[in-house]
Amino acid sequence: MLAALRPSACPGLVRVVAARDGGLCRIRLAGGVLHAAQARALADAALAHASGVLELTNRANMQIRGVRAGEEAALSAALIGAGLGPAGVDATSAIERACAADELRNVMLSPLAGLDPAACDTTTLAAALIDMMQREARFAALSPKFALLIDGGERMAMREHPHDIWLAAQRHGATLRFAAGLAGCPTEAPIGVLAADDVCGSIRALLHAFLDLAGADITRMRGVLVAHGLEALLHRAQQHGKFSLMRDDAALRTWRRDASDADLRLGAHALHADGSGYVGAQPALGRLDAATLHALAALAEAAGDATLRITPWQSLLLPNVAARAMPAVLEHLRVLGLIGTRAAPLARLIACTGSTGCAKSRADTKADAQRLAALLPADAEAHLSGCERSCAAAHRAPFTLLAQAPEHYDLYRRDDAAPGFGQLVAPNLTIEAAAQAIARRPRSTPDV
Ligand code: SF4
Structure with missing residues (x-):
């Protein structure tokens, strides 16, 4: 089948x-x-x-x-x-x-979408966009990796994760608008602004224009921009119904959206004046067993709103937890083996599946991450990747260990001036040598 x-x-x-x-x-x-x-x-x-x-x-x-x-x-x-x-x-x-x-459900939101009272609720717009895409037979031709991001301005969101199309809410007087960008993320410059009511129609036109120009070989927005340029794409979008992107808006010249503090994914955080909010924790290296997931479901029913929210940091939240219940929820999560504080080294490590599950991997990244956890300098963050595809991290980590052979990695340090994982610090290091090299290096820009 x-x-x-x-x-x-x-x-x-x-x-x-x-x-x-x-x-x-x-x-x-x-x-x-x-x-x-x-x-x-x-x-x-x-x-x-x-x-x-x-x-x-x-x-x-x-x-x-x-x-x-x-x-x-x-x-x-x-x-x-x-x-x-x-x-x-x-x-x-x-x-x-x-x-x-x-495959047309690749619309990423903040883990706090609809929960953060200071932000725009993006859940309705996300559902409308998915519905629009699923109704149009032609959009089935989009790559399963083609993805959208909607940022409501929540206090916690993965804003540095590149997407084919991104939208970021901004208040404009009494109205709501969305800055829009392509092949990037909201920490970068938008290409224009859309009124909230124009978003679905304009994204529809943009998707048609993308498919017109992409042909059989190009699957992602960056490819179309490189091959045809932004102006050709936008011109084509005008031919597919109402495309209402405002490109000369004053807000574009002062646009700024910072990456959020990733540490907000861990621990207890109030969202409302009564102290209620969410509690977050992460399973080591993003893995859970079935029994733990059962226990988390029971905890969400007992102490939250009977839901869990998965985050792009491979962690999870229990939303709508009363202030008085938060300490017990944190303790319960700890007993279940989840990590609730950044002080724990495994909160600062991510690793792809590695050679036990992926034929492309040149090393057992999960096992090596566990070894690195015992040696990782305080505050350092690292990503272990079995090959160049970087499945575990769409953003650049402060340090990346790229496997070359079993238990041997090239070590990179994030550097905005360098492509890929950043600047090569040293090749072919053992886990012990990599930990020592990380300890000797100044940290790159903070991982937010
Ligand atoms: S990054 Fe490479 S080795 Fe790791 S899971 Fe992805 S494809 Fe496999």
């Missing part, structure tokens, strides 16, 4: 992709929200059809590892039955339609 799908290496709900440790199934979550009942269904499905290992991704999604051969369809059906599929898709839907609808 899966052979009917267009080829892609990008896993999804119905596109279970082969990996070294079995099939890999990715579950896209709207705004990173996972209801307690869905979390239980996810945990049960991971045990019934896979290894029971679950991962939090850097796009605030979840994935199930080790799907057993022959059980892919049953897993997808179980997840769709739990309400984890795209809107309008059920177990009887054609697989191509389910797959296309699933």
